[in-house]
Amino acid sequence: MIRTMxxxxxxxxxxEENKLNTNYDDNxxxxxxxxxxxxxxxxxxxxxxxxxxxxxSVPRLSGxxxxxxxxxxxxxxxxxxxxxxxNLKIDGQFRSYNSYDHEKNKLILTVFxxxxxxxxxxxxxxxxxxxxxxxxxxxxxxxxxxxxxRKTPFGxxxxxxxxxxxxxxxxxxxxxxxxxxxxARFCENVPVGTEVKIIGRVQSREYEKKYEDGTAEKKIAxxxxxxxxxxxxxxxxEEEIKENNIExxxxxx
Numbered sequence: 001m002i003r004t005m006x007x008x009x010x011x012x013x014x015x016e017e018n019k020l021n022t023n024y025d026d027n028x029x030x031x032x033x034x035x036x037x038x039x040x041x042x043x044x045x046x047x048x049x050x051x052x053x054x055x056x057s058v059p060r061l062s063g064x065x066x067x068x069x070x071x072x073x074x075x076x077x078x079x080x081x082x083x084x085x086x087n088l089k090i091d092g093q094f095r096s097y098n099s100y101d102h103e104k105n106k107l108i109l110t111v112f113x114x115x116x117x118x119x120x121x122x123x124x125x126x127x128x129x130x131x132x133x134x135x136x137x138x139x140x141x142x143x144x145x146x147x148x149x150r151k152t153p154f155g156x157x158x159x160x161x162x163x164x165x166x167x168x169x170x171x172x173x174x175x176x177x178x179x180x181x182x183x184a185r186f187c188e189n190v191p192v193g194t195e196v197k198i199i200g201r202v203q204s205r206e207y208e209k210k211y212e213d214g215t216a217e218k219k220i221a222x223x224x225x226x227x228x229x230x231x232x233x234x235x236x237x238e239e240e241i242k243e244n245n246i247e248x249x250x251x252x253x
Contacts, residue, residue: 162177202225
């Protein structure tokens with residue numbers, strides 16, 4: 001039996017007192033609803049506080065699913081632990097950090113959970129509907145690299161964007177975004193340093209990396225698929241582009 005999300009009830013009533021408060025919430029806010037597909041594993045420890053990471057399967061309207069890594073503090077797990085098969089709602093931020101491996105710098109992306117809700121119907125599949133938020137991220141940041149405009153073999157227009165989003169303690173998250181159609185054409189000419197507000201969803205994408213010795217390795221990339229983009233601080237002359245044509249965005253759904 002499949003229940004729609006609006007019929008899922010929340011347990012873990014005492015979670016409010018454990019909710020993590022962070023600055024710059026308006027710059028970076030995310031909501032995910034999905035099913036846990038891996039056991040939590042230790043990630044790191046800061047000032048005695050342990051953090052864990054697990055994978056969340058977030059369904060798309062198309063029937064496919066994005067596999068999103070989620071980082072969570074032990075403080076959010078004092079009432080109930082996370083197990084494979086749990087249906088969760090995550091409120092948090094999309095963050096990045098640098099990992100140094102063999103003297104190479106690699107950008108790692110993860111969802112940082114600030115609050116977690118355990119949905120009551122744990123044994124049922126989650127049905128996604130257009131009128132409900134199950135995967136949405138809102139970012140306010142600065143274009144830090146010239147957008148790359150290109151076309152797919154099928155003629156779809158795409159722009160790759162790297163957005164720097166400010167965080168507390170003079171830190172920034174560098175979030176790769178991908179725009180489609182009219183948004184892609186618009187981004188092609190947006191100057192580096194421009195402040196933009198983006199609304200979209202977090203998506204995972206498999207690709208194959210080929211090495212010089214002829215071997216290949218399957219990897220997963222994470223990015224924000226843009227549905228709405230506007231240039232900020234234009235003194236009453238904000239430019240805004242929205243993708244309302246489902247056909248233009250069908251590759252991203």
